[in-house]
Every structure is written in C-alpha cells, then in structure tokens.
Amino acid sequence: MTVRADVGVQLGRFDLSVALEVADGETVAVLGPNGAGKSTLLRALAGLVPLDEGSITIDDTVMDDPAADTFVVPERRGVGMVFQDYLLFPHLTVLENVAFGLRSRGIARAEARRGAHEWLARVGLGDRAGTKPGSLSGGQRQRVALARALVTQPRLVLLDEPLAALDGGTRTELRRELRVHLASFGGARVLVTHELLDAVALADRLVVLEGGRVAQSGPVTDVTDRPRSRYVADLVGVNLLRGVGQGHEVALGSGGAVITADPVAGDVYVAIQPHSVSLHRAQPEGSPRNVWRGRVRGVDLLGDRVRIHVDGAVPIVAEVTAGAVGDLELHDGVDVWATVKATDVSVYAI
C-alpha cells in the first residue's frame, strides 16, 4: 500500500471520517454529492487541512498524525494536485507554470524549463509555452494543470473534479487523454468527481462519500451493480428498494412486496433496472411475477427514452420509449400497472 489514510477532520458542524487506501498505479475515484466531504478529503491528503484525528501515511512516511503531533507541510509531501478550476498562476507563462514545481525543488532554471517543455509537448501544448494561461481554452488549461502536477513525479496525485469545468466534446476527449496520462504515471491517484462516467472511465475502485462517511466502496462494477444508497442508485439510474426477505418474497417498508427468482432472507436491497419495468393501462395477464398498481407521478425525457415515475405500494421508475408514452397516454395522474419479471430483480444483503 502506498497511501494509507484514516482521515478525521472537523470543520464547524461538518465532520469527515474516511478510511482510504490507494496502491501504486491504482486510481480510486471518490464519488459523492456536493458537501459530502470529497474536496476536504483531498485537501487533508495534500496537507492543506490538518487532521483532527487519524493519520495519513504515504510510502511509509507519516504525513499527518495529530496523536503523535506529526504534520508534514504540503510542500514536503510530494503530492501533486490538479484543482477543479486549475488555479494556473495568471502572471506566469504556461511554461513557467509547469516549471514551477521543479523550480520549487531547487532544480536549475534551464533544466526545469527543459522538463516543463517535455511535459507540455506530451500534453500537446508545446507551442503554447510562452503564452499566459488567460488566453488558453478550458481544455488547454486542464492539460497544463495536469502537466504542472505530474512533472514533479509525485508519489500521489490528487485530482479535484478535473473534468467538471469542461463542456461535452472536450470533456470526452480530455477524459480519454487523462486516462492515458494517469496510466503512464506510476504513483497512486485519487480522483474526486460527481460524474459516474468519469469514475467508471478512470478509476479502478470507487469510494462513495455521503455526509462525511463512506457510504459504499469497492471495485467499480461492484458498486454500480449493487448500489447501497439512494445516491448511488440515482447515479447509476437504477431502482433501489429496501425490505425484508422471506422465501421468494421481499416485503417492503411501504407495504408492497417484490417476488424474486431465488430464495432470500433477512434485510436486503432490491435493485431493478428501469428498462426491465413494463407499463400497462389494464391489469396484464402473463408470466411476470411482479405486478404492481400505481399512478404516474412524473415524466422525464431522457434522450429518446422516457422515464416514468410510478407511485404506489412499490414506488418504481420505468424506462419506456417515447412511442409507448403516446400509445399508453402516460401522463401525470394516470393509473397504470407495472410488471417486472422475477429474473430481472437483483437482491443482495444489506
């Protein structure tokens, strides 16, 4: 393990308590809603916020341990950081920005410039070395910020929402580039994001933060396949229900029940993909084991698909085609029947 952190930070009434381990060559994405403590976690790792409890160790060096009164200042941690709005020094040229970290380490000007040039060329900005950051586009700034953080070969690189400030096309392109650059860098990386796509594309492991605590963590597919909180479920776009299993049935708190293909027992989560839910205006006959009555309580357009929120004993979201909406006259207040095959119901213990 390269980075071993047990972060306890108190900021007014907010407290963050997160354990995190990141190995060399591994990317961990920290995902969470606004105010979950993602940025605070990064700032603690960088040494910009001292710990109140716990400890941070990087490569067997204790960086922060309030109990032992140890605190290594940010400039001595060897941690590279890419800030959300990049924070390129506006008064320095692009080259000087990238050379900054090398100069700070006492490397001679000529050598620092050479190293900076090399990295600028790597991110495709060799020809912009002499310009000020103010004249760069968002994507170019992001590349400079990445070069500036990686040129010093940090042991740990922290990326705070590195793609958040970019628009669609640039974002996709930069995401792909970021993947390449991160892969070429041997150290540990921690990526903060609130976009599932960034996390899935860039990370090996996910840590979901909610209210300053780890809500869920594990390999990316484990987390997305088996969400354990409303936040993750919404992010993945899956129906998440909670109930008590007995035999082939899960009794929900709301009074409804979900029939499962395999026998279940105890407190469980039930995950159902919206596209597995079919809607009918009359009570259907047929094989689906789950048939629930409800009333349409919202219609969201999602590209050429439509998400229908159905309220009832089993509250559920169904994804249907735009054509189906017209045919079935699905709009607010309409009574419908929702059906789901038992084999499409995923159940896992809490």
Next chain:
Amino acid sequence: MTRRGRRTPPIAVLLAVVAVVFFALPLIGLLRRVAWSDLLDTLQQPAGRDAIRLSIECSLWSTFFSVLFGVPLAYVLARATFPGRSLVRALVVLPMVLPPVVGGVALLFAFQRNNGLVGGVIYDLFDFQFTFSKWGVVLAETFVAMPFLVITVEAGLRSIDRRYEEAAASLGAGQWMVFRRVTVPMIGPALIAGAALAWARALGEFGATITFAGNIQGRTQTTPLAVYNLLETQQPVAIALSLVLLAISIAILVSLRDHWFGGMRDTVTS
C-alpha cells in the same frame, strides 16, 4: 447617460457646479502666478534646490521603510488571527486621521533626546538623535505615510484567491517562495498603489515634520516647509516649489488612475 426617464434634479447640478468651481479656483489662482519663463532659474535658488533634494531623498527613504515594514504588517493583519488584531489595525490607521502636528508632538515625546520615551536610550547607545536631522524627517514622514501602504496592501492580500498559494505549496514551494513568486506578483497593483500613495503623503508632509524634525534649510526643511517659509520673503521660489509638488501629485494621480478609478469609470460608461 439617461436621455429618457428621470432627470438629475437641477438643484443638485447647481450645487455640484459650485463645488467644482471651488476646487478649480485655487488651482487657477496658483497657475496664474507662476512665472513660467524663469521657472527653472527660480528652482535653482539655494533654498528651493535644497528643499527639493531633501524632499526627494527623505520621501524615498520613507517609502522604502514603509514597504519594508508595511508589507509584513499588512501580511500579518490580513492572514494571522490573534487577539487584539482590530486594535492593532486601529493603531496603524490612526496617523491617517490624526492631525499631523499631534503626530509630531507624539513623536517628540517618544524620540527626542531629552525625556523622550526611547530617544534618550538611542542617544546613549548610538550617539544619535532623530530630532533636527534628516532621519527625523524620514521618521515623521514614515509615521504618516506607512498607514496608506498598509491598508492598501492588506486590502490587496484579502482580495486575492488564497488557493493560488495553496496550489504553489502543493507544487513544493516553501512559504518564502510562495510569497515571492505568487503572493507578491498577485498583489502587485495594490503594492504599487500603496507605495505611490505613501510616497505622495511623505512628500507633502508638513505638520509632523516641522514639529518633530524642525525647519532647518538643507537639513530638515523639506519642500512644503520651504514653501511656507519663503511665501513671505521669496514668493517666486515658493510658487515654483508649489508647482513642483502639484506636478508630482498629478503624476501620481494619473499613475493610480486605473487602480482607483478604473472600476468607477467602467460603471459610468456602461
């Protein structure tokens, strides 16, 4: 400009015109009396020459000391939290509103050789006294000028995004490096404005200087003191010196235009 809609009340326009005339009249009065043809000769008079030389030397020293001590003071006021910080700031700003002559008297009781708070000790140790010396002028000027630098730089420090400093630290820069390569360049305009204001204030200093340092030609008689002295005896020299001070003031005003009036101009034109 509002071509349609509510108009400016005529009474306000009238009073404003009176105020503008009030500001313009003295300026016209002074300029009317300048003997432009022998201006340079007049300034070559010993009293005038000495005064200008001393003024420039002392005001530059005073600006130097204001920056040397004022920037760290502004940094501490902007960044450190300690009990009594607002008290310290009040103390620092006091010379801006204190009648300069009171400042001069206060300086006397602190730095004069006889019965000064520390003046006697300094004299015993170094055989040196501020009063009646060039350094007394510098001390008096620094006392009244430094507050302008401190509040301007402090405001500059408060207005910059501190995360740039954090970014620099995360890149391995120590505190001094961060200050030198990030903080100072980012507060550059405020620092220049503060130094210019301090310099202007030092250059025009009268009350504290005459009270504390004295009024000896070639030693402590700066340009404002000389103007006051020569107005009765050598009026052309006094007028010429006034013109020099006016020219410098205008130059400073022009150089600070963007810093102080840039924002205002924008709102007017938009």
